[in-house]
Every structure is written in C-alpha cells, then in structure tokens.
Amino acid sequence: MAIDVFSELQPKDLLFLGEAALRTLEISLTAIGIGSAFGVVFGWMMSEGNRFVTFIINAILDIFRSVPLIIQLILFDSFISIAGYPLPAFVSGTIVLSVYTAALVANVARGGVEAVPASLRKASRSLGLSYWQDLRYIVWPVGLRAVFPSWIGVALSVVKDSALVSVIGYVELLKASQILITRTQDTFVILTIAGLFYFALSYPISKASDYIERRWNQ
Amino acid sequence: MIEIKNLKKSFDELQVLKGIDLTVNNGEVLSVIGSSGSGKSTLLYCINALEPIDSGSILVDGIGVHDKSTDVNKLRQKIGMVFQQFNMFPHLTAQENVALAPRKVKKMSKKDAMDLAARQLEHVGLGQKLNSYPSALSGGQQQRVAIARALAMEPSYMLFDEVTSALDPELVGEVEDTMRMLAKEGMTMILVTHEINFARDVSDRIAFFHEGRMEEINSPDQLINHPTSEHTVKFLSNVR
Numbered sequence: 001m002a003i004d005v006f007s008e009l010q011p012k013d014l015l016f017l018g019e020a021a022l023r024t025l026e027i028s029l030t031a032i033g034i035g036s037a038f039g040v041v042f043g044w045m046m047s048e049g050n051r052f053v054t055f056i057i058n059a060i061l062d063i064f065r066s067v068p069l070i071i072q073l074i075l076f077d078s079f080i081s082i083a084g085y086p087l088p089a090f091v092s093g094t095i096v097l098s099v100y101t102a103a104l105v106a107n108v109a110r111g112g113v114e115a116v117p118a119s120l121r122k123a124s125r126s127l128g129l130s131y132w133q134d135l136r137y138i139v140w141p142v143g144l145r146a147v148f149p150s151w152i153g154v155a156l157s158v159v160k161d162s163a164l165v166s167v168i169g170y171v172e173l174l175k176a177s178q179i180l181i182t183r184t185q186d187t188f189v190i191l192t193i194a195g196l197f198y199f200a201l202s203y204p205i206s207k208a209s210d211y212i213e214r215r216w217n218q
Numbered sequence: 219m220i221e222i223k224n225l226k227k228s229f230d231e232l233q234v235l236k237g238i239d240l241t242v243n244n245g246e247v248l249s250v251i252g253s254s255g256s257g258k259s260t261l262l263y264c265i266n267a268l269e270p271i272d273s274g275s276i277l278v279d280g281i282g283v284h285d286k287s288t289d290v291n292k293l294r295q296k297i298g299m300v301f302q303q304f305n306m307f308p309h310l311t312a313q314e315n316v317a318l319a320p321r322k323v324k325k326m327s328k329k330d331a332m333d334l335a336a337r338q339l340e341h342v343g344l345g346q347k348l349n350s351y352p353s354a355l356s357g358g359q360q361q362r363v364a365i366a367r368a369l370a371m372e373p374s375y376m377l378f379d380e381v382t383s384a385l386d387p388e389l390v391g392e393v394e395d396t397m398r399m400l401a402k403e404g405m406t407m408i409l410v411t412h413e414i415n416f417a418r419d420v421s422d423r424i425a426f427f428h429e430g431r432m433e434e435i436n437s438p439d440q441l442i443n444h445p446t447s448e449h450t451v452k453f454l455s456n457v458r
Contacts, residue, residue, distance in 0.1 A: 122268050123305035123364070127319035127371055128295040137322060141309045216309070 009184045014193070020176030021197040027090060027172060028159040028201075031097035035158070036151070038098070039105025040144070044135070046106065047113035057106070064103035070164045072096050077168040093165035101158050108150045112143035145216055152209040156202050173197055219243055220265060220375065220408075225274035227260055234260050236430035237274070244374070247407045249417035249438075252427030253453060258410045259302075261427075262377045265408070266297050278375065295323065298368030302380040304360035306352035306367075312339060313348040316367045323371070338366040342396050358389030362396050369400075376400065378409040382416075394420075414457055418442055426450045 042061065046054045064072065076096050080087055087095075116139050124138045125131075144151070166175035177194040181187050220242040227235040234257040242248050250258040263269040265276055267283050267290040276283040281293060307315050316335035320326045326334070336348055342362040352360055361381055368376060378397065382390045394416050401407060401420050411417050417424055418438040425435040428449040434441060445451050 117303070117305075119301055119303045120305050120307070122263075123299070123301055124307070124319075126266050126268060126294055126297075126299040127367065128291050128323040129319060130291050133322050137318060138307055142307070145309060 006185050007183060009180070009186050009189060013180055013184075016180070017173065017176055017190075017193060017197060020171060020173045021201065023090075023170070024159070024162055024172040024174075024197075025201055027094055027097065027165060027170065028155075028162045030094050031101050031162065032155050032158050034094070034098040035101025036105045036155075038102035040109040040140075042102060042106035043109025043111075044113055046110045061103040061106050064099055069096070069100055069161055070167055072100065073164055073168050089165070089168050089170035093162075093168060093170045097158065097162060097165065100161070101154065104154045104157075105151065108147045108154060109144065111150070112145075112147035113139055114143075115146040116143045148209065148213065148216075152206065156205060159201055159205070160198065219277075219279065220406075221275075221277040222261075222265075223275050223277075225261070225264065225276060226272045227257075227264060227269065228272055234430050235264070235271075238432055240425065240432060240435070242375075242406065242408060244406050245404050246422045247401045247405075247409070247420055249421040249424045250408065250410045250427055251412070251414065251417060251424060251453070253456075255429075256427040257430045258427045259379050262299065262379050262408060262410055265375075265377060266294060266299050268299075291323070295371050296373055297375045297377060298371060298373035299377040300361070300364050300368055300379065300381045302383050304352070304357060304364055304384070306355075306360045306363055308352050311349050311351055312344060312355065312363045312366075315352075315363055316370045319367070320370050334370055335366070338370045339363065341369070342366045343392070356389060357385045358392045361385065361389075361393045365393075365396055365400075374406060376405055376407045378407065378411070380410050380412065382411070382413060412457070414442065414454070426453065428453070 042057055046057050049057075073093065073096050077089075077092050080092060120142070121134055121138065124134045129137065162172060163174040165172060166178070169175075171179070173194055177190050180190050184190065222238055222240040225235050225238040226233065234255070238261060250261065252258050260269060264271050265278070265283065271284050278293060278296060282288055283290070283293060306312075307318065310318065313332060313335045316338050317328075317331040320334055321328060321331040336345070339345055339348055342365055344359060344362055344366065347355060347359060347363075352363075355363065381397075382393050385393060390413070394413070397407070397409065398420055409417065409421070421438050423435055424438050424441045426433050426441060426445070426447065426449070428447070433447040434445060434450050441450065442454065445454060
C-alpha cells in the first residue's frame, strides 16, 4: 500500500494564500512608508548639501542599491542572530526592505528637488517664505509631483521584491506558496494563484497613480 | 527709502557691480537700463537679499539688508519682486498662488487670505481667473498674477526684473499697463527693463548701467534726449 504523503489543494488553502498576500501587503507598505520618508530626506540632503555630504550619502546608498536584496536579507538576519539580538522575521525583513527602498527613493527625490527651477524658489523666498516654508509648500509639492511616476515604479518593485523576505522565514505570499507546493505538488496552479495575488496587489496601486496624475495634470 | 552705498558684488572672478551709489525715494519710479551683463538685474537681487554682497551697504527704510542681525524673511515682506520668468507655483490656482504667502508668512486665516487674493487679482484685471491653474493662463496673465502675488504682501517697494522680456509682443502691453497703474497709485518701484519707451513714460528717473557701474542717472527726458556718457549714447542708438 502506497503511503500518500501529498494531499489535494483545498479551499482553505486559498484562505492561507490570501492571508499571506495580506502579509506581503503589510511588509511592503511598511517598507515603502518608512523607506520613502528616509529616502526623501536623503534625497533632499544630496540635492542641497555640499559635495562631500552628497558623495558620502551616495556612496552608502550605492551599496544598498547594488548588492542583491537577497544577500542583504541573509547577511543582516545572520548578523543580528550571531550578535545575539535575533529579531522576528517581519522586523528584520522590514528593516532591510526599508533601507533598500530608501536607497532607491533617495535618487528619485533628489531628482524631484532638482527639478524645481531655482527662479521659482527665489520667487517664493522673495515673498518672505522661510527656507523651510519654501521646502514644504513649493519644493516638495512641485518636485515630488514631477517624480511621482518614478516613485510609483519603486513602490511596485518593492511589492514584488518583498517576496525575497521569504528567505529569512517570513511567511508572505511566496513562502506560503512554497509551503503549499511542497504539500500538494501542484506547482502550476499555486504559482498561478500567487501571481494573480501579486497582480491584485499591484494593479490598484498603478491605477490609483494614473488617477492621481490625471488629476494633477488638469 | 532705499539707500545703496558703494555696493560691490562678484560672481567668482567676475565683478558685476563695481561700487554703486544710489538712493530711491518713496513714491519714486526708477528705471534701470543697460546692456546684458551690466549688473542691473543683480542689483535687484541684492536689494532683496537673494544674492549676498561683497561690500558696501543697502538700507531699506534704514534696515541693513545684508546685516547679520536682519531677519530677511521679514524684510522681504516690504519688498515685492517680479521676475523675468513668471514663476507661478504650478500646483496652485491663481488665487492660491496669491494667498499662499499671506497665509503662511503673515499667518492670515485661509478665508481672509483667499479674499485678499481675490481682491488683488481683480485689481490686476484677473477677477475671472481665480481658479485657473498657471498652465491655463497666458504669459501675460501669469505675469499679472505674479504682480498680484507680490502686492498681496502689501510691500512698500516693488522690484521688476525685465518682467516683459519673456512675453510674446502682443502680451507686453497688459503687463506694462498694470505697472503704469501701480506707478499712478504711488508705489515706489525699481524696474529693470529693455523697453526704453516704457521706461520714459513711467519713470521719474532713469539710470544707465554699463559694465557694473552706474554711468548716468537723470530724468527720462535728459537721459534719453541729452545723454552725457558716450556709452549711453551708443546704447540708446543700438536699441532704437
């Protein structure tokens, strides 16, 4: 008698994948939020700072941009474990993903700040706006709108790249799919469903960005 | 009153202002003419503290513009400036453009600032365009919004830096008319311009700048019809 170690895909497995998709969404949005906030600050420092500041920040961020994310995740996770401060997979995954996002957003934000004409900023300062008011009410609204499509591109890639957090044991969409594949051996169906979930997460973001851009362009 | 004493200013190696002495009285309209690179625009930027100076002094109502103790954000409220580029804030409507500084700098309520903006835009003939974004306005209209925006801070002085140079010829008139109106209302103005005829009509005095020096300053009639400096003669014959 053959022992059947595999079992069929069941309806509750869909629920399992759905929950995992929510975890993908959760870690992605957290990383996009934190990473974008830091990225905008780095971008501003690079566009306004002196050449030395720009060089240092750029060099550091270049490391995070050029080393594959999967290596960063494993290195960071191993390092904090060896150092004796292990963190939950969600936390260490969020940290690495946020830094990675910040490195990408920094360049986008820098481009945005530099897209604001110097004369426009002189005009706002001539009205009595302080440096910070100029930044808050003119430079960021004008500059960040100019690079909004690039920022959406970064956000969408972070949603997809968050799949790599599975390597440190966080059960997001890809990891959940792998678990189900191991049990059911139904690779094709499960990965198709996982792909559809990723699409379902990304599509509203790209639609919303189209809508926002159209409103700005009116 | 604006008092400029022995003002010197360089960009890197290039000295663009080589010791300017000039006093502009309240209610006066002064035009500054001269070829490109004569330093006339730089003078305006220095008066508004948008450019640092090397030496000399600029006093506006007795306050040293470049003194370390001077709060430039406060001083700039006295001095409105309009630029060659229209510089409307592209993400705001005409009314919001004008209301922004009164709200954020003068801390007016949103309603008061928007009311003020509507009045200022009506004043420059744009009462119908309150809700228009810059992209929907002509260059002349944008430039008039920029004037209204500066006026909304109720400045004592207005600086105009070649404000009609970037305009299509048919739009120059509406902006000049707006400046004429301000001159009639008694606004103290310094205009850097290439439009000699306009300068003659509107100004109390005209100053001619040449290579960082003020070569000549006189009434419009004297300066244009009886120039004393050979550079002025040459410049005037070239622009006519």
